[in-house]
Every structure is written in C-alpha cells, then in structure tokens.
Amino acid sequence: MYDVAVIGGGLLGCAVAYHLARAGTRVVLLEKDELNRHASGQNAGSLHFQLEYRMVADGDAAAERAARALPLHLDAQRAWAGLAAELDAPVEVVQHGGLMLAETADELDRLRRKASLERRHGLDVTVLTGAELTSLAPYLAAGVRGAAYAPGEGKANPRLVTLAYARAASRLGADLRTGTRVTALTREAGGWRLTTTPTAAGRGARTDGVRAAAVVLAAGVWTAELAAMADVRLPVVPVALSMTATAPTTPFLPHLVQHVGRRLSMKQTSDGNVLIGGGSPAKFRAVDGRIDLETAPELRYESLVGNADAARVVPAVLRLPVLRCWSGATTLTPDQLPVLGPLPRRPGLYAATGGSAFTLGPTYARLLAETLLTGEPSLPIDAYSPARFGFLNAV
Amino acid sequence: MHDVAVVGAGPAGLAAVDVLASHGARVLVVDEQPRAGGQIHRQPPATFAAATVPAGRALLAVAERADVDWWWRTAGWGVFGGHAGLDDFAGSTPADRADGDGPMRLAVHGPDGARTVRPRAVLLTAGAYDLPVPFPGWTLPGVLTAGGVQVFVKSAHLLPGRRFVLAGAHPLLLVVAAQLVAAGAEVAEVLLVRRPRAGALLRMLPAAAGNTGKLREGGHALAVLRRAGVPVRFGTRVVRADAGPDGELAAVVLAAPDGTHRTVPADVLALGYGFVPSTDLARQAGCAVRYDPAAGGWVVTHDRWQRSSVPRVSVAGEITGVAGAEQAVAEGRLAALGLLADLGLVPAPRIGRLARPVRRDLRRRRRFATALAAAFPPPAPAPADDETVLCRCEEVTAGTVRAALRANPHLRTANGVKLLTRTGMGLCQGRSCQPAVCALIAAETGRSVAEVGPYTARPPIRPIPLGTLAGGDP
Ligand SMILES: Cc1cc2nc3c(=O)[nH]c(=O)nc-3n(C[C@H](O)[C@H](O)[C@H](O)COP(=O)(O)OP(=O)(O)OC[C@H]3O[C@@H](n4cnc5c(N)ncnc54)[C@H](O)[C@@H]3O)c2cc1C
Ligand SMILES: Cc1cc2nc3c(=O)[nH]c(=O)nc-3n(C[C@H](O)[C@H](O)[C@H](O)COP(=O)(O)OP(=O)(O)OC[C@H]3O[C@@H](n4cnc5c(N)ncnc54)[C@H](O)[C@@H]3O)c2cc1C
Numbered sequence: 001m002y003d004v005a006v007i008g009g010g011l012l013g014c015a016v017a018y019h020l021a022r023a024g025t026r027v028v029l030l031e032k033d034e035l036n037r038h039a040s041g042q043n044a045g046s047l048h049f050q051l052e053y054r055m056v057a058d059g060d061a062a063a064e065r066a067a068r069a070l071p072l073h074l075d076a077q078r079a080w081a082g083l084a085a086e087l088d089a090p091v092e093v094v095q096h097g098g099l100m101l102a103e104t105a106d107e108l109d110r111l112r113r114k115a116s117l118e119r120r121h122g123l124d125v126t127v128l129t130g131a132e133l134t135s136l137a138p139y140l141a142a143g144v145r146g147a148a149y150a151p152g153e154g155k156a157n158p159r160l161v162t163l164a165y166a167r168a169a170s171r172l173g174a175d176l177r178t179g180t181r182v183t184a185l186t187r188e189a190g191g192w193r194l195t196t197t198p199t200a201a202g203r204g205a206r207t208d209g210v211r212a213a214a215v216v217l218a219a220g221v222w223t224a225e226l227a228a229m230a231d232v233r234l235p236v237v238p239v240a241l242s243m244t245a246t247a248p249t250t251p252f253l254p255h256l257v258q259h260v261g262r263r264l265s266m267k268q269t270s271d272g273n274v275l276i277g278g279g280s281p282a283k284f285r286a287v288d289g290r291i292d293l294e295t296a297p298e299l300r301y302e303s304l305v306g307n308a309d310a311a312r313v314v315p316a317v318l319r320l321p322v323l324r325c326w327s328g329a330t331t332l333t334p335d336q337l338p339v340l341g342p343l344p345r346r347p348g349l350y351a352a353t354g355g356s357a358f359t360l361g362p363t364y365a366r367l368l369a370e371t372l373l374t375g376e377p378s379l380p381i382d383a384y385s386p387a388r389f390g391f392l393n394a395v
Numbered sequence: 396m397h398d399v400a401v402v403g404a405g406p407a408g409l410a411a412v413d414v415l416a417s418h419g420a421r422v423l424v425v426d427e428q429p430r431a432g433g434q435i436h437r438q439p440p441a442t443f444a445a446a447t448v449p450a451g452r453a454l455l456a457v458a459e460r461a462d463v464d465w466w467w468r469t470a471g472w473g474v475f476g477g478h479a480g481l482d483d484f485a486g487s488t489p490a491d492r493a494d495g496d497g498p499m500r501l502a503v504h505g506p507d508g509a510r511t512v513r514p515r516a517v518l519l520t521a522g523a524y525d526l527p528v529p530f531p532g533w534t535l536p537g538v539l540t541a542g543g544v545q546v547f548v549k550s551a552h553l554l555p556g557r558r559f560v561l562a563g564a565h566p567l568l569l570v571v572a573a574q575l576v577a578a579g580a581e582v583a584e585v586l587l588v589r590r591p592r593a594g595a596l597l598r599m600l601p602a603a604a605g606n607t608g609k610l611r612e613g614g615h616a617l618a619v620l621r622r623a624g625v626p627v628r629f630g631t632r633v634v635r636a637d638a639g640p641d642g643e644l645a646a647v648v649l650a651a652p653d654g655t656h657r658t659v660p661a662d663v664l665a666l667g668y669g670f671v672p673s674t675d676l677a678r679q680a681g682c683a684v685r686y687d688p689a690a691g692g693w694v695v696t697h698d699r700w701q702r703s704s705v706p707r708v709s710v711a712g713e714i715t716g717v718a719g720a721e722q723a724v725a726e727g728r729l730a731a732l733g734l735l736a737d738l739g740l741v742p743a744p745r746i747g748r749l750a751r752p753v754r755r756d757l758r759r760r761r762r763f764a765t766a767l768a769a770a771f772p773p774p775a776p777a778p779a780d781d782e783t784v785l786c787r788c789e790e791v792t793a794g795t796v797r798a799a800l801r802a803n804p805h806l807r808t809a810n811g812v813k814l815l816t817r818t819g820m821g822l823c824q825g826r827s828c829q830p831a832v833c834a835l836i837a838a839e840t841g842r843s844v845a846e847v848g849p850y851t852a853r854p855p856i857r858p859i860p861l862g863t864l865a866g867g868d869p
Contacts, residue, residue: 009805034811035803041814159814163803178805200846201807246861247822271817276861285478298681299854301475301500301511308865318862324824324853 002028002175004372005194005212007182007226009033010040011158012352013218014165014176015365018087021172023373028210029166029174030194032181033201036162039220042328043358044243044277045158046256046265047080047093049073049123050100050150052356053263054279055336056114063117066336068383070121072360072367075379077152079362089164091156092270098153098256099128099137101144101313107261108146114260115148125150139252141313153256155267158358178202185215185229191348214348214372221293221329223339223353232343233392236331236354240282240297243328244307246320248272257314264310266317274317280306282327297327330357340364340384341371344393351386397423397464398738399731400501400514402471402676405433406720407712408520409457410727418735422463423512425503427470427857431458433522434542435720454724469505473854474517474680476500477705499707502854508863516707516734519677520727523670523691523713528563528776529783529793529831532636533666537644541571541667554580556663560647562586562633563667564773566613569627571665573616576623583659585620586649590629591770632774636664669773670717671830677714678852681705686845689768690716692830693849700733701726709734718764725757777834785835786828788821793835800839807840808848809833822858825850 004020006013009031020027055066080093102108108129115125128136129146136149170176179202184195191213217226221238253268258278265278282297304325311317331354333339338355352368363379370377399415401408404426415422426433432455458465476499500511525540532538539555541563547555548571558581561568572585620627630652637658639645646660670691674684677695683704684693694716701709711730712723732750735741741749778785781794799816800806809832812818818832819825825832829850837844 031805034808035805036814037811159817163815166805167802176805178807244861247858296851298478299473299475301473301502304473304854305864308861311861312865318860318865320861321822321858322855322861322864323822323858324820325855326851326853 001191002026002210002212004028004214004216005030005192005210006216006218007194008218008220008222009035009162009166009176009178010038010218010220011036011162011165011361012040012357012365013216014162014169015362016216016218016352016369017174017176018165018169018172019366019369020372021169021174023369025373027169027174028212029169029176030180030182030196030210031176031178032199034178035166035176036158039328039330040162040358040361041158042243042326043158043330044265044267044275045155045269045358046258046267047076047095047154047156047359048098048256048258048265048356049077049153049359050098050118050125050148050258051114053258053260056110056260060113062336063114067117067121069337069355069360070118070123071379072338072363074122076360076363079366080154080156083156083161083362087164087168089160089167091161091164093154093156094270095152095154096254097149097151098258099147099149100258100260101140102146102260103143103313104145104261111146111148111260123150124152137255139314139316141315144313148260155256155269157269182226182229185226185349187230187346214350216368216372217349217351218353220353221331223331223351227343227351230343230346230349232346232349232386233389234339234351234386235334235389235392236339237333238284238291238293238329239332240284240327240329241277242280242282242299242303242307242325243275243277244304244325245323246274246276246317247323249274249320252316253314259310259313262310263306264313266311266314273323274320276307276311276317278310280310284329293329297329299325299327335388338364338384339386340368340381341386344387344390397421397512397514398740399423399516399518399734400425400512401518401520402426402501403433403520403522403712404428404431404458404465405520405522405712405723406435406454407522407723407727407730408433408518409454410724411518411520411711411731412460412463413454413457414728414731415735416460416463418741420735420738420740423466423514424463425466425469425471425505427468429467431455431465466503466505469503470857471501471503471676472857472859473502474499474676474708475502475511475854477680477708504855504857504859504863509859515738516709517680518709518711518730518734519680519682519695519703519714520710520712520723521673521676521714522723523672523717524826525666526668526671526691526773526776526830527827528666528668528774529778529785530633530635531778531780531783532638532644534784534787535636535638535644536642537662538636538664538666541565541568541665544663544665545571545574548574548578554578556661557581558583558661559663559665560584560586560659560661561665561667562631562647563669564588564771565667565669566591566767566771568665568667569613569616569620571667572625573619576619576625582620582623582625583661585625585627586631586633587627587629587771588632588774589772633664668776669771670713672714672717673826674714674849675824675826675852675856677703677708677710678849679854679856680708682708682710684849687716688844689765689772690718700736701730702733702737707737716764717768718760719767722757722760722764725753725760728753729757775834775838776831777838778831785831786818786821786825788823788827789817789819791816791818791828796832796835797839800836807836807842807846809836809850810848812836813850819850824852824856
C-alpha cells in the first residue's frame with residue numbers, strides 16, 4: 001500500500017513524485033511508456049511568463065480570464081531559477097528575457113493593453129520600440145514595430161528537465177515503474193486500487209496492480225481518459241502541435257521570441273539550434289474514425305511552411321538549414337486555465353494538466369504536492385480547481 | 396500532374412520507370428544525385444554492364460526517356476498526408492505551391508528550391524548505404540568506405556592514397572581490392588572478420604543458377620589478389636586506427652583470431668561491413684518496417700505487389716532488404732506493374748500475366764541473396780570501449796550512451812536515448828549512428844535490436860534551408 005500513486009511519467013508526474021518523496025511519502029509512479037517520451041520531452045522549452053498569443057487573441061475579457069494564471073507565472077519564474085541547484089542536475093535554464101513582437105499598429109496596441117494587464121498582476125514587462133528595441137535585439141526584422149520585454153523569460157531544456165526530476169525522485173525513494181499502463185481505477189476502503197498491464201516499454205513490469213491512499217492523474221492528453229475510469233468527466237482537449245529545429249549556429253539569439261499576433265515561439269538552445277514553434281498544428285491520426293492518441297500526430301506540410309513563415313521576424317534564421325520537424329500533443333482547457341487540485345466527490349483523487357504545463361510545470365507540481373501533504377498550498381489554487389467543471393458530473 | 400513519383404533512380408527505380416512509362420503512365424523521377432544509376436555508379440562500367448547486371452546498359456538508357464520528367468540533384472524530403480486523420484481547421488493555408496491534386500504530397504528540394512508535387516502514387520526506391528561500424532579512430536581522415544574508394548578509382552581514376560588496408564565483413568572488399576591492384580595501388584592486406592560460413596556457402600550453390608555473375612566476379616577478384624600476393628585473412632578485425640603527426644591515418648592495429656595485435660602502416664583504411672537499407676523517407680511517410688538483420692537491419696515491409704502499409708506508397712529495391720541489383724530490378728518491375736493496375740492504367744488480368752515471369756525471376760534472386768547474406772553476416776556494430784564516437788554529427792561517444800543508460804535505468808529505446816544524449820540529432824539525422832547505437836542499447840539492456848527500435852524518421856529527411864520553405868529569398 002502506497003501513500004500516493006502518480007499516473008504519468010512526464011514533467012508533472014515526475015515533479016509531483018519528487019516533491020512527495022522529498023516529504024517522506026511512499027510514492028509510486030506508473031508510466032505506460034518510457035519517462036519523458038510525450039509532451040514533456042517534445043515541447044518547445046519556452047519559459048514564457050507573458051500571456052500567450054492564444055490568450056490575448058479573443059479580446060480583453062478572455063485575456064482577463066487567462067490572467068488569473070499569472071500568480072503561477074510569477075511563482076514559476078522564481079522556481080526555474082533555482083531548479084538546477086535543487087535537483088543537482090543540468091537543466092539548461094537560461095533567463096535572459098523574452099520579447100513578444102508586434103508588427104502592426106493594431107498589434108502594438110494589443111501589446112500595450114496586455115502589458116498593463118500583466119503589470120497589474122505584478123509581472124515585470126515593458127513595451128520597447130525604436131532604438132531601444134533595436135539595441136536590445138538587433139537581430140529583429142525591420143518590420144517589427146515594438147515588443148513587450150519580460151526580463152525573467154527564457155528557456156529550459158525539455159530533453160533534460162523531466163529526467164532530472166525523475167532521478168531526484170528515485171534517489172529519495174520513489175518507485176518509478178515504466179512500461180506499466182493503468183487500465184482501471186477502483187475506489188476501495190482507505191484509498192484506490194489501480195489495475196495495471198505491462199507494455200513493451202517495460203522491464204519485466206509487474207502486473208499485480210497497485211494500491212494507494214491517494215492518486216494523482218498527471219497523464220497529459222490521457223488525463224480525461226483516466227478520470228473517466230473514476231467516472232469523472234474532465235473537459236480537457238488534446239491538441240496536436242508541431243516544432244521545427246534548425247542546424248546549430250553560433251549564438252546570436254539570447255532571448256525567447258514570441259509574437260502577439262500569431263503563432264510563434266523561437267529560441268536558440270545551448271547547443272546552438274534554433275527551435276521554432278508556438279502552436280502550428282499537427283494532425284492526429286484517426287483509427288476507425290477516432291483520434292488515436294498513441295501514435296505521434298502526423299506533421300502537416302502547411303505547418304512546416306507556417307513555422308518557416310513565422311520565423312521571418314528574425315531574418316538570419318531563414319538562412320539556416322532545417323534539420324528536423326516533429327509533433328506532439330498537449331491539453332488545452334475551455335477557459336485556458338490549468339486543471340489542478342482534488343476532484344470533487346472522489347476522495348484522494350487529484351489531477352494536474354492543461355495550460356502551459358512545461359513553463360508552469362514545476363509550480364503546478366509543487367502546489368499539488370503541498371495540497372496532498374498539508375491541504376494548504378503556498379499559493380491558492382481554487383481558481384484552477386477541477387470542481388469548476390462539476391456541472392459536467394452532476395448527472 | 397504525375398501518376399507516379401519515383402524517389403531514387405537506381406536499378407529498382409529505373410526498372411520501374413521503364414515499365415510505368417512504357418504503359419503510358421506519367422512519371423516523375425527525383426534523385427539527389429546528378430544522374431541515374433544509384434549505387435551502380437560505384438561499380439566499374441565494364442563489370443556492371445557485362446557480368447554483374449546483364450541489363451545494366453539498357454537500364455541506364457531508361458534515363459534518356461523524354462516522356463518522363465527527371466529532376467536531378469533533387470532530394471525527396473517528406474511525404475505528407477498519407478494517413479487518415481483529423482485536419483485542423485485552424486491550420487494556416489499558405490499559397491499552394493503543389494502541382495497536381497492527389498491526396499498525398501511529396502516534398503522535394505533541388506536546384507530551384509523546395510516544392511511539392513501531388514502524384515497519384517509514390518514509389519520509394521531509395522536503396523542502401525554503407526553500414527558504419529565505429530571503432531577507435533574510425534573518424535580519422537584516411538578511413539573511408541570501400542564504396543567511397545571505388546568511386547575514386549572509377550570516376551576519377553584517382554587513388555585516394557598509396558598504401559591500402561581493406562577490412563570488413565562483405566565480399567565486396569575482395570572486388571574493390573582487386574580493382575585497386577589493377578589501378579596500381581599497393582594493397583597491404585584484405586581482412587574479413589569472419590570466414591564465410593561453410594554451410595551457408597554450400598547452400599548458395601543451388602541458388603546460384605542465374606546468379607553466376609556475382610560468383611564469377613568474386614572468384615576473379617580472389618585470383619587477381621593471389622597473383623599480386625595480397626594476403627586475404629579471415630577472422631582478423633580492426634582494433635583501432637592511429638593517426639600520424641599530420642592527424643591523418645598512419646597505421647591500423649589489427650587483432651588476429653588468437654587475439655594477438657599487430658600494427659600495419661597504411662594511409663587508407665577502406666571499410667566494407669555491408670549495407671543498410673535507406674528507409675528514412677519510407678519511415679517518415681509512415682510505412683511499416685520490420686527488423687531483418689540478414690537483410691541489413693530495418694526494412695520496409697510490403698505485399699506481393701510491393702505496396703507498403705501506407706496507401707499509394709510502394710517500395711522496391713534495397714529499402715526492402717539488401718539483396719543486389721538484379722533483385723532490385725525485379726522488385727522495381729513488380730512494383731510498377733502493381734501501380735499500373737492500382738491506378739487503373741492497365742487491366743488487372745493483363746498485369747497478372749506480365750508479372751508471372753518477374754515473380755519467377757524474383758524468387759531465384761531472393762534465394763541467392765538470402766544465402767549470400769547468411770554467408771557474410773556483419774558484426775554487431777557496437778564498440779567495446781567508451782571513447783569511440785558513435786554519432787559523428789553531435790560527437791556522442793559510446794561512454795556517454797552507456798552512462799545515460801546507467802543513470803536512467805528506465806531508458807530502453809533508441810528514441811529515448813536519442814532524446815537524452817543527442818545521438819542521431821545532427822545533420823545526418825541518425826543514418827550513420829543508428830545501427831551502432833541500437834546494438835549498444837540492446838547489449839546493455841539485454842533486449843533485442845528489434846525491441847530497441849529505429850529512431851523515428853521526421854521531415855525533412857535531408858536538411859533544407861528554412862528560407863526556401865518559407866518561400867522567401869534566403
Ligand atoms: C510541440 C509542443 C510544444 C509545447 N511548447 C510548450 C512551451 O513552450 N511551454 C509550455 O509551457 N508548454 C508547452 N507545451 C505543453 C507542455 O509540453 C505540456 O503541457 C507538458 O509537458 C505536460 O506535461 P505532463 O507531464 O502533463 O504530460 P506528458 O509529458 O504528456 O506526460 C503524461 C504521461 O502520462 C502517461 N500516461 C498516460 N496514460 C497513462 C496510463 N493509462 N497509464 C500510465 N501512464 C499513462 C503518458 O505515457 C505520458 O508519458 C508544448 C507541447 C507540445 C506538444
Ligand atoms: C560498391 C558497390 C558494389 C556493388 N556491387 C554489386 C555487384 O557486383 N552485384 C550486385 O548485384 N550488386 C552490387 N551492389 C549492389 C547494387 O548496386 C544494389 O543492389 C543496387 O544498386 C540497389 O538498387 P536500388 O535501386 O535499390 O538502390 P540504389 O542503387 O542505392 O539507388 C538509390 C537511389 O536513390 C537515391 N535516393 C536515395 N534517397 C533519396 C532521396 N531521399 N531523395 C532523392 N533521391 C534519393 C540515391 O541517390 C540513389 O541514386 C553493389 C553496391 C555497391 C555500393
């Protein structure tokens with residue numbers, strides 16, 4: 001009998017397991033594949049603390065609502081700065097600042113309103129134009145009229161972060177079981193029984209199932225499927241995205257670059273490659289007319305072109321060879337806020353997913369672990385409670 | 396608008412084009428090389444045309460056909476839209492630069508930049524490349540593939556050095572050594588890691604009917620070497636390659652069957668361990684693959700008409716298994732016949748009749764290829780030491796991969812190791828390091844190479860400038 005079973009070996013699952021193990025909890029993590037092989041290892045690695053394009057595209061009311069996650073942004077900005085020391089592992093966190101660009105008068109206006117909203121929530125962000133912008137970011141195209149500059153933004157390396165959490169969790173006694181798929185969740189006296197089956201990724205994975213007083217669903221795009229095993233409906237929507245990576249080049253792009261008017265995130269990794277993403281869609285495979293989450297989404301030619309077109313704001317990038325494009329899937333929620341906390345009327349069952357769960361992952365995980373351990377997270381998480389979708393489960 | 400786009404103008408592709416175009420199909424051929432022939436151009440034309448591939452000249456003549464579109468120096472770098480799936484309504488719709496209106500796009504990059512075509516079907520005939528087997532010093536200047544040396548000798552009549560050692564596992568080494576001798580080079584030794592398995596050699600005899608060209612060529616090469624006094628040793632392997640003061644290859648350290656080491660001075664070490672099917676474009680397209688060590692590793696699976704698991708994508712030649720030029724030709728013909736029927740260009744009963752002799756020929760070729768592969772199996776390509784570089788592009792050593800596996804005991808697949816260590820993330824996208832990395836992971840985790848899996852292939856399978864993709868002026 002474990003104190004907590006964590007389902008999902010992505011950033012959220014591994015980080016929750018780490019925080020729980022550090023507090024002396026007996027924790028088991030169950031992952032159907034290898035660790036870090038889904039969204040957490042496929043994402044852009046942006047540390048973006050400004051509101052994203054998709055959050056400010058639909059007017060001020062929607063932006064105000066999305067801004068309810070800003071306390072998490074502020075917390076994450078601090079959390080990343082100390083992460084390498086905390087985990088005693090390289091995670092390549094660089095916080096040299098981020099720029100969100102505007103190319104039209106309209107975009108510049110949206111940028112200004114966005115920045116003042118963010119400042120009200122305590123984010124350090126300034127709109128730069130003219131010579132000020134050119135001297136900070138000489139690599140930008142002439143057509144860029146202005147940019148919102150947030151000095152705490154940056155990047156981290158998704159290839160390394162999740163596994164660093166996993167190794168730390170394992171050192172602290174967490175039991176990490178890969179190649180183990182959870183197929184049923186059953187409520188029983190004093191907790192939950194998890195039925196598991198081994199998959200090809202396992203190393204002689206056990207099939208005897210697991211019992212635990214509490215269960216954390218940190219299963220990325222599969223979280224709704226797992227919640228359904230406990231007869232709970234969660235409105236989280238899987239979205240397929242694509243990324244483009246160029247060949248490495250000498251460092252020239254110290255900042256995270258985003259765009260207020262369209263999908264774009266761009267950064268140069270410490271290996272020198274430029275990563276371009278920001279939301280251009282990939283295409284879920286369908287099997288028998290249904291979305292197949294197990295197969296990596298198919299890349300769309302239009303999205304590769306879209307990523308390349310978006311990169312025009314940094315002209316030097318256009319000369320670089322594209323090495324590779326890839327796809328991944330992440331979860332969005334109807335109100336763009338995370339799903340974080342206990343599930344109503346399911347004692348001991350918790351969920352964490354949705355939103356920018358890489359950038360905010362260390363924060364989500366710590367707050368959820370605190371909720372499990374003491375019931376009192378260091379920041380209020382009520383606004384992100386799965387209970388806000390309780391009406392879906394009233395029947 | 397094309398009925399079929401063929402990627403690769405080697406023997407398989409050319410044979411297919413001939414059949415397709417002769418039956419009225421509109422065909423586009425792309426090949427990253429400047430001319431037709433594939434690996435055939437590594438072979439001396441005389442051998443090629445006479446003994447090895449009797450139809451060689453006729454095949455090369457196919458590339459003269461004016462009713463076919465030939466795009467040279469043009470790489471196929473992605474196949475899109477082969478699968479059913481959810482299309483995203485939010486997707487940006489850039490100006491459509493595709494020609495044709497088939498369901499699938501083939502993205503290519505050539506002298507005029509990047510573009511896409513929408514043929515009704517795609518035939519992948521991308522061939523095979525030399526199996527890299529890393530050992531200490533394998534990245535030194537002066538260490539070449541046997542195929543690479545042959546290109547020098549053949550196309551430039553130029554020797555890339557003075558004193559040669561040839562080492563590996565493939566009988567091709569004997570042929571290359573004989574060519575070097577004929578070209579006036581000093582060949583110090585020819586080393587094969589294994590003596591051909593006697594049982595397997597015997598089994599080749601019945602399969603040799605109609606395949607005598609290759610046997611004759613091998614015998615001829617051995618005779619040339621014997622006359623020139625070049626020692627051919629079995630059971631000897633390369634331990635390491637040492638550099639001289641100029642940083643280039645100066646000597647090769649060899650291990651005899653009894654384990655004793657000796658040093659042979661040389662300025663070229665030519666390696667020939669075998670061939671690896673070029674499955675990257677097919678895997679990127681989503682075609683199912685199967686691990687078949689005797690056929691060179693991961694091979695694309697297909698049905699009896701050479702159709703892959705992806706609708707309207709057929710495959711032929713060495714991407715379905717390394718088996719020589721004649722088999723590639725037969726598979727190319729068969730694939731073409733299958734496509735002609737599928738696209739409704741020739742009635743099926745007629746196709747059935749045309750296919751019969753091709754199938755007979757193919758069966759004979761397959762028997763011989765299987766026997767040949769069994770006689771000269773390549774060694775497991777994973778180095779024993781930690782310092783050897785596995786991934787040349789990203790400079791990842793065997794020790795780095797071993798340490799990653801130790802520190803992260805859940806890691807068990809090529810993709811998992813790649814993500815953590817960057818092996819296979821460079822310019823060649825893992826073509827070079829995949830066999831060795833997979834063998835190493837298999838050895839360290841006690842799993843089979845099949846379970847370790849290949850790296851996922853993603854577009855672009857050859858690097859293309861971002862600017863051409865954006866349609867901008869780079
Ligand atoms: C291309 C792309 C770019 C992105 N860019 C950014 C970015 O720049 N910034 C940002 O903040 N976010 C970004 N994201 C989103 C971010 O990656 C995710 O929000 C985050 O990684 C989610 O982590 P996770 O641990 O919840 O999910 P995952 O990493 O997907 O992990 C969930 C795990 O649960 C396992 N699992 C599922 N079902 C079961 C089961 N039944 N039994 C056992 N295990 C199970 C899965 O195998 C998986 O390993 C991006 C996502 C993508 C795809
Ligand atoms: C040195 C050497 C000696 C050989 N000797 C013999 C022999 O004596 N007898 C024998 O039977 N066989 C021999 N072979 C093998 C024989 O050459 C091959 O079996 C045959 O060439 C395979 O034909 P193929 O059409 O499958 O592929 P290939 O000949 O490999 O042709 C593939 C073509 O596809 C092109 N291509 C690949 N990928 C792409 C892409 N993404 N975009 C565009 N173009 C692409 C390549 O440029 C190439 O032209 C030898 C091979 C070598 C290397």
